[in-house]
Amino acid sequence: MESANLELVAKARSGDEDAFRVLVERHSRGLFRVAFRMTGNETDAEDVVQESFLRAYRQLARFDARASFGTWLYRITVNCAVDLVRSRKRRGELPVPELGADDPVRSLVCGDPAPDRLALSGEVRERVTGAMNELSAVERAAFVLRHFEGLPIEDISRVLGCNAGAAKHSVFRAVQKLRRALEPLVSTPK
């Protein structure tokens, strides 16, 4: 996969638009997933994906072919998402969760959609969203990449531009904050 990516990158660098198209099509869904986990909002995630590919295209000449193209793309996407999350926090604007009637968050407390349970699920949803928003942008990125994307610590440290110890600590700080915020909801499993 990586050697195929590098071949496409080389072609894209020499002006082959179709090669870049293949890279976009290969990585779009994965980047959307990360962007959504980071921003908590579909529209923001789509904007982050677009901006990330645009930045990637402009910076193709700076890509070091010894590195992993996927990790490099993650780095650009996480930076875009971090910029967005930080600007929202600075402006006191938090992402609104887009959860529908079949919101699986409700399963955090139960699978029964009875009215009293639904009211409770609203509280749970707020708590989960609030807990994720309490994470710093870097903690959120580290947690998303480690837990949801399964990236090893070394790759996360490359994406975040820090050493492995700092990446591990960011993952831990995220878990610690989430556990403290959600503990009352998960302390009595059925």
Add this chain to the structure above:
Amino acid sequence: MNHWNEESLALHYFGDAADGPEIERHLAACEECRALYRSIERTVRRLDALPIPERGEAYATAVWERLRPALPAPSGFRFRGQPWRWAAAGLACAAMLVLAFLAGRSYPPNRLPVQITGNTAMRERVLEVAVGDYLERSQRVLSELANARATHPLDITFEQQRAADLLRENRLYRQSALGAGDAVVAGVLDDLERVLLEIAHGPSRITPAELDDLRLRMEADGILFKIRVLGSNVRSRTEPATRQPL
């Protein structure tokens, strides 16, 4: 008995603790640490229930289709001696000049900002619609400059005139946004104003190096991204039912 701290147990959950086998043995014997470990495990596993909107195969194609018009021409691109390509490029340039001339004639040179009157809710809505339209026009001007490629000095008189017009509108919209207490809109308009000022009051003929500088400064500010995000937010508020997810 010495206990393991929360950080070691959290890292062990992800398989990142240096003392994994030792922690595992300890957990088998220590109820207190086991309880803490289980709490970490339950918290993280519960988060798996958070939904991710589905994106099918068509999404990747849609991303490309939205991306392609915004891609700058590759910097290493050259015609290598095929005369028909030069002829085609000449024709394309001539067509663009005609289009630019026609666009210049039809573009309202002194477009006045929307005058906002009426009750508060109505004023806010009118402001949002007007700002959405304004951001779209600003994005077009900035995108044209960001995507321009030049090997010789480029005349940007037309873009400067548009930037000057946009600048006049910007100040009024920014003041209206501040008056309405919308710090987010006011902040982005403030950033945009600085970029427009630079374009409007810079030289009307710029060298390829100056164009690159301008492009890099726009990229560093992330101004196009901010405009796109704000424009998209404004549109979703003013046209709630029209946007379809990709």
